Amino acid sequence: MAAVETQVQSSSSVKLAFRDLGKTFFVQGEPKLALQNINAEIRTGEFVSIVGASGCGKSTLIRIAAGLEQASEGGVYVEDNLVIKPGQDRGMVFQQFSLFPWLTVKENVMFGLQDQCPDKARRGEKALVWVERVGLGEFVDYYPNQLSGGMQQRVAIARALAPGPKVLLMDEPFAALDAQTRGRMQRHLLEIWRNLNITVVFITHDLEEAVLLADKIFVLAPKPGRLVATLPIDIPRTKDDLERDKYGPEFERVFKELSALLADSVPLDH
């Protein structure tokens, strides 16, 4: 099986950085400050989670990182290059319904490979590798409407990763799934993350999920969206060097700490 190309970097280099990032929306002519002065760094290979109450701007933040929206001030830098528009270097997985319904599983995964791989047959082979990697080898020729939510998200992940991005951005990817499927997907994602050593930015409103998966958690407070805390998660990944024990005392302690941080993050009056 061909190795997926990833950047060979020292683990202490910064892959993605938010620098003085601000975003103002205009709602009916009135300016609304969505994000204010966000400064944060994410190192290569880190799994970072961004959490915060509804309306804190975490979706906006990741969309700016993806290039789908523009910052009003400052910006997002990937390997010190300013992000101005969407691109293959930042793969994105949305919450749901982003697969192209008129394409099969394999064709969806092939979509992002067109630039790198003009030969259709080769493209198909590469896509097939990815489809099998996410465990959907039997469903290569199925249409997204024929798949369950969990399967669709697996395809979405394969599709985003096939072009070999530097960063994987995920906007609440498992929020629409039932608890059991979510558990499987979390495990699956950790395996992929470990195998590729890819940098992941993972938005979630589920604190338990954040503590379970991330090396580091950024806590955003709403109105206006500000980074109020950065919490490194030191709990060892005991299960196969991937998963943490949800029911251990360390987990509970960190979870409580995170919950407290969120409860304290009150909206500022503006």
Add this chain to the structure above:
Amino acid sequence: MVLVIANTTRRLDTRYVEAALTLGANRLRLLWQVVVPGILPDLYKDLRILLGWAWTYLIVAELIGTSSGITWFITQQARYKNFDMVFAALIILGLIGLLSDLLLERMGRRLFPWQEKRLGGS
């Protein structure tokens, strides 16, 4: 008709466009590989509806204009107060409309097989 197409295009889920952008699609690819296939099923439905309107306009035009055909038959029969024949003709008109639409719907399902929802597993 232009309005209908413009509206259908506007209604295309922006997520498809955004996903394509994050996968490195340029404007041309966006148009031909995302927007066009994306709106095709809805466009087809729009055309089926427009066909219904066209059918109506046709009948109205015939009622005013011709001296042959089903609508002429209807006006004639009405004049002779053979209302059972009038209703028979009306039913035939309705059936033609219904059947042609059913046929188009069947064709639509063949043209756009991806619209069917069937669970394959989890």
